[in-house]
Amino acid sequence: MAPQRRPQYTQENIDQQLQQIHLLDPSSSSENLEQLGPIIKQIHANRQQEVYLRNLQALIATKESEIERICTDNYQEFISSASTLFTVKSYTTNLREKITTLDASVSQVGRGLVEKKRALLQSKKTAANLDEAIDTLQACLKVLDVVNRIGELIQEGKYWSALRSLEDIQSLPSNSLSQTPFYQHLLSSLPSLRIQIQNAVTASMKQWLLEIRNVSGRVGKLALEAMELRTRKWKSRRERDPMLRLSRVGSAVEMVTQERSDTNVLDSEKLKVDFKPLYQCIHIYTTLDSIDDLRKSYQADRKAQSDLILPDPLPLASLVSLTQEICGFFIIESHVLETTGNFRSEREVEELWEALVARLSSAINASLTNDTDPDSFMRVKECLIGFIMTLESYSYATQSQHSLILTLFEKYAGLLEGQFSRRFDNIVLDDDHLPMQVTTLSERDSVLAVVWLSLSEQESLAKSVLPLSLPWSQGFYLCCQDIRNFIQKFYNFVDGVSQHHGNIDELLNKSLDRLLSNHISESISKCISSTSTLTQAAQIVSNLEHFEVACSELERSLTSLRSTQRGGAIRLSSSSFANTITRALNRVTGLIASKLDDFFDLAEYDWTPQTRDDTPSMYLYELVNWLTTVVDSLVIKEVYKDEAYRGAVGYIAECLMNFMIGPNVPAMNNGAISNVLVDIDFLEAEFTRIGRGHLNSVFAELRSMVSVVLNDTVHDYLIPQVRQTTYAVVRPKRLQTLLEKLARYGMTRRDASSREKGEKRRKEAEAVGRIFPGEKR
Numbered sequence: 106m107a108p109q110r111r112p113q114y115t116q117e118n119i120d121q122q123l124q125q126i127h128l129l130d131p132s133s134s135s136e137n138l139e140q141l142g143p144i145i146k147q148i149h150a151n152r153q154q155e156v157y158l159r160n161l162q163a164l165i166a167t168k169e170s171e172i173e174r175i176c177t178d179n180y181q182e183f184i185s186s187a188s189t190l191f192t193v194k195s196y197t198t199n200l201r202e203k204i205t206t207l208d209a210s211v212s213q214v215g216r217g218l219v220e221k222k223r224a225l226l227q228s229k230k231t232a233a234n235l236d237e238a239i240d241t242l243q244a245c246l247k248v249l250d251v252v253n254r255i256g257e258l259i260q261e262g263k264y265w266s267a268l269r270s271l272e273d274i275q276s277l278p279s280n281s282l283s284q285t286p287f288y289q290h291l292l293s294s295l296p297s298l299r300i301q302i303q304n305a306v307t308a309s310m311k312q313w314l315l316e317i318r319n320v321s322g323r324v325g326k327l328a329l330e331a332m333e334l335r336t337r338k339w340k341s342r343r344e345r346d347p348m349l350r351l352s353r354v355g356s357a358v359e360m361v362t363q364e365r366s367d368t369n370v371l372d373s374e375k376l377k378v379d380f381k382p383l384y385q386c387i388h389i390y391t392t393l394d395s396i397d398d399l400r401k402s403y404q405a406d407r408k409a410q411s412d413l414i415l416p417d418p419l420p421l422a423s424l425v426s427l428t429q430e431i432c433g434f435f436i437i438e439s440h441v442l443e444t445t446g447n448f449r450s451e452r453e454v455e456e457l458w459e460a461l462v463a464r465l466s467s468a469i470n471a472s473l474t475n476d477t478d479p480d481s482f483m484r485v486k487e488c489l490i491g492f493i494m495t496l497e498s499y500s501y502a503t504q505s506q507h508s509l510i511l512t513l514f515e516k517y518a519g520l521l522e523g524q525f526s527r528r529f530d531n532i533v534l535d536d537d538h539l540p541m542q543v544t545t546l547s548e549r550d551s552v553l554a555v556v557w558l559s560l561s562e563q564e565s566l567a568k569s570v571l572p573l574s575l576p577w578s579q580g581f582y583l584c585c586q587d588i589r590n591f592i593q594k595f596y597n598f599v600d601g602v603s604q605h606h607g608n609i610d611e612l613l614n615k616s617l618d619r620l621l622s623n624h625i626s627e628s629i630s631k632c633i634s635s636t637s638t639l640t641q642a643a644q645i646v647s648n649l650e651h652f653e654v655a656c657s658e659l660e661r662s663l664t665s666l667r668s669t670q671r672g673g674a675i676r677l678s679s680s681s682f683a684n685t686i687t688r689a690l691n692r693v694t695g696l697i698a699s700k701l702d703d704f705f706d707l708a709e710y711d712w713t714p715q716t717r718d719d720t721p722s723m724y725l726y727e728l729v730n731w732l733t734t735v736v737d738s739l740v741i742k743e744v745y746k747d748e749a750y751r752g753a754v755g756y757i758a759e760c761l762m763n764f765m766i767g768p769n770v771p772a773m774n775n776g777a778i779s780n781v782l783v784d785i786d787f788l789e790a791e792f793t794r795i796g797r798g799h800l801n802s803v804f805a806e807l808r809s810m811v812s813v814v815l816n817d818t819v820h821d822y823l824i825p826q827v828r829q830t831t832y833a834v835v836r837p838k839r840l841q842t843l844l845e846k847l848a849r850y851g852m853t854r855r856d857a858s859s860r861e862k863g864e865k866r867r868k869e870a871e872a873v874g875r876i877f878p879g880e881k882r
Contacts, residue, residue, distance in 0.1 A: 162197065264306040264389050299393060306382075306389045307399075311406070313382035317437055318410050320378060322426060324433030325495075327370040332495040371440055383441065387448050396448070404453055407438070411461050419468035421476075424485060428492040431461060439499045458501055466509045473513065479524055479594070482517035486510055486598050514598050515612070522616045525591045526624040529584060533628035536580030538641040538648075540740065544572040556585045557655035557662070576740050581648045584625055585655060591620070592663070613663070614676060622681035625652065630685045639696045642689060643739040649686045650742055656682065690745060694752030697732070701753065704728040705760050710780065712773040713850060718780045721787035728757075729791045737795075747797070754792065754800045761785065762807050766842040772850035775815060778843075782811050806834040814843060819869040823876070837876045844870035 371378040390399040414430055416423075435458060442449045469485060476482070489510055493503045543549045552575065553566060566573070575582075595616070599609050629645060636642045656677045707724045736749045761781055764770060785808055789801040809832055813822050821827045822840065844866045851863020 264302050264309070264385055265392075267302050303389065303393060303395070306386045307402075309382045310386040310403075313379075314406055314410070317378065320376070321433030321437060322430040323376055324370055324378065324436055325429035325431065326433070327368075327373065327376060328432055328436055328495050329429060329491050331368050331370065332491055332498070336491075336494070370436065378437065380440070380444065384445070387445055400448060403449075408457060408460075410434070411457050414461065415464050415468055417468070419465075419472045421469075421472050421481060421485065424469070424488050427465075428488055431465070432492055432495055434461075435496060435501060436499060439501075455502075459505075462505055466505060469509065470512070473516070477520055479517050479520040482513050482520065483594070483598055486513060486517070490600070510599075514609070517598055518595065518612050518616055521591065521594055522620060525587055526620060528587055529620060529624040530628050532580050532583045532587070533625060533632060536578055536583075536632075538578050538580070538632075538636065538644040540644065541575040541577060541579050541582055542572060543575060546571065549573060552582055555589065556582055556651070557658035558651070559654050559658070562654075577648050577651050578644050581651055584652075588617075588620075588655075588659070591617075617659075617677055621652070621656065621677065626681040626685045630688055633685070633689050633692045636692060636696075639693065639700075639735060639739070642693045642696055643741050646686060646689045646693060646739075646741045646745055649682050649689055650745070653682045653686070686745070690748050690752070693739075693749050694756065697735070697749065697753045698756040700731070700735075701728065701756055701760070704731070708764075710764065710770075710777060712770050712777040714774070714776040714780065717776050718783060721784045722780075725784055725787055729788070733791075733795055747800075750792075750797050751800055751803070754788075754797075755803045757788065758803045758807055761804075762839070765807070765810070766839050766846075770846065772853065773846050774850050775847070778811050778814055782808070782815070785811075806836070806839075810835045810840055810843060813840060814847065819844070819873065823872055828876075837873050841870045841873040844873060 370376065386399060387396065390396045411434060414434065415427060419427070435454070438449070438454050438457065442451065442454055469489075473482065473485065489506060493506045493510075497503050541552070543552055549566070549569075549571065553563060556577070558566070562576075566575070592613070595613055626649075629649065633642070633645060636645060660677050704724050704727060708722060709724075710722070732750075732753055736746055736753065739746055739749065741749075761784065765773075765778070765781065785804050789798075789804060792798055792800050813819060813832060813835060819840075822832050822835065828835075848863045848866035848870055851859045851861075851866060854860055854863065
């Protein structure tokens with residue numbers, strides 16, 4: 106198989122190809138480099154052809170000598186061949202020159218192309234570097250924009266977004282920028298940005314703490330007002346429904362039965378407290394793993410704020426505003442405790458609460474140390490009870506505050522008792538001891554609504570015709586009024602207090618007993634001795650009667666009242682009034698006796714009459730008439746009237762007895778004794794006529810003693826058995842004195858019979874005197 110011949114390139118072919126080389130197309134905006142490859146390939150092929158031609162020339166030269174030898178042998182053929190060879194050589198030479206020229210042209214064109222290619226490559230490299238630089242700069246700008254935006258977010262208070270942006274920077278994918286010093290410097294600055302965010306959110310929370318300190322008072326005020334409204338509603342409902350009277354505000358019954366929508370004092374129309382700064386700060390610190398630092402800082406700040414609430418000393422005038430601020434402080438703390446998970450512990454809040462209420466209790470006690478006005482204690486109590494009930498609704502422990510109220514209550518009760526004791530003393534001292542008068546229906550009803558009376562007397566007075574003279578004086582009415590005021594003030598203090606009702610009842614019991622005994626009964630007792638008229642003395646007795654009734658009615662009223670509060674029964678001692686009534690009745694008897702003395706001063710007895718009178722002494726008519734008129738007109742109980750009669754009759758009997766045995770009458774005869782017996786018969790008849798016959802027993806000794814003398818039965822009296830059965834009421838000493846007076850009369854007579862009787866009486870007197878020698882008359 107013949108070898109494949111290489112393609113032959115004639116001059117025409119080369120020229121044609123050279124003409125086709127157009128590196129730049131004037132009509133094109135870009136270089137026409139697509140033809141460069143084929144031309145370079147042709148140039149490369151021409152170069153190979155040149156080498157081939159050179160080899161061919163060498164071969165031709167080798168062959169020429171052979172051809173000359175052959176031509177010598179074959180001259181003509183040689184000449185012909187030589188001519189052909191020269192022709193070929195000529196063409197070869199021309200071809201070589203053209204190839205050389207073409208090679209030079211191609212080399213020149215190639216060098217330009219290479220330079221252009223090199224420039225192009227350099228331009229592309231530069232462009233690539235520029236693109237990379239631009240990309241890098243753009244990446245840097247994005248990062249710097251994020252960093253700048255972090256600052257703006259901090260200023261805008263968007264701390265969480267700022268922190269997220271930092272995280273975005275840290276989480277950028279690894280690229281060429283990641284290895285740059287700029288990026289490394291940026292990463293090294295992130296901790297300072299975190300600190301900046303932390304400081305900014307901390308400053309925001311500090312500002313929030315200042316704001317809530319300023320708003321705590323308003324929060325507490327709204328909460329206290331809501332509790333006051335709730336208390337009023339429940340009180341009204343308890344008054345309508347007796348079944349609820351045992352339940353207080355905050356009890357299970359009240360919480361279940363009340364119909365209300367809870368008012369959130371932290372988010373209402375009047376006030377909105379924004380907790381976002383705190384929540385945001387907790388979130389940021391939690392993300393930065395520094396929540397413990399925030400917790401300690403918050404507790405320290407709140408403790409410092411709680412320490413600043415109470416001034417030293419505590420002005421009682423500002424107690425309301427201070428309790429409002431304390432209330433608001435712990436309502437906010439309760440909300441923080443409920444809404445921040447484990448950020449706050451109950452123990453931390455309890456420590457703040459216990460410390461603050463302890464200081465509050467000490468400050469209140471110190472402020473009230475020298476205060477003697479019960480109203481000051483009442484105002485403090487009213488302030489504290491609303492405070493206690495409000496914070497109880499937020500589950501704060503209030504035992505210490507209840508104890509404080511009870512401590513204050515003991516002081517208050519003492520001051521209240523002192524205040525009312527002076528009032529009662531003045532009321533009794535200023536009382537005129539005259540019946541109280543009412544002229545209108547409203548006056549009567551208002552008085553009856555104040556005093557304590559038995560049901561029957563209440564109904565009787567309510568039906569009486571006006572104008573009306575009441576059976577008590579102004580003093581009794583005013584005392585009842587003040588007793589009611591005392592009880593109201595007493596229980597107003599413990600209204601809302603749910604503990605120690607037994608102690609409260611015992612304290613009230615003792616206070617009322619002291620007031621009634623020491624400052625009403627004793628004060629009345631002091632007035633008795635200075636009472637100069639019988640009507641005033643009787644009015645005092647009537648007042649005391651009604652005080653006794655008032656005590657029993659008051660007991661029932663208080664027991665009923667306390668049963669609604671699970672308290673004990675009230676037992677008031679009325680023995681003091683009973684003793685004072687006895688003294689008052691004695692004063693009545695004394696005044697009656699004083700008047701009776703006037704009648705007895707008018708008595709004109711003939712102690713030695715010759716005959717016995719059949720009619721009583723005239724003074725006794727006036728005496729009985731006066732006595733019945735005066736005693737029956739006294740406005741006192743019938744039993745006390747009877748006591749007055751008994752005292753008067755007893756005094757009459759003593760006066761008559763004194764006539765018989767007293768030193769004013771040295772001697773008398775049987776006629777005088779008979780006349781006294783006529784007077785006794787008259788008195789007994791009169792007392793029986795007015796229905797007081799039972800009082801006649803007071804004359805029993807006098808009548809029995811007179812009968813011993815008039816019946817001449819002294820010898821029987823000397824017999825012990827007879828004396829004990831028949832004459833038990835006759836005292837020997839009195840009988841002896843009467844016998845001595847009879848003996849003295851007989852011995853002064855001139856007739857023997859009378860003197861004999863006188864001696865007999867003397868001996869009888871001696872015999873009677875020997876029975877009980879030391880006995881008093």
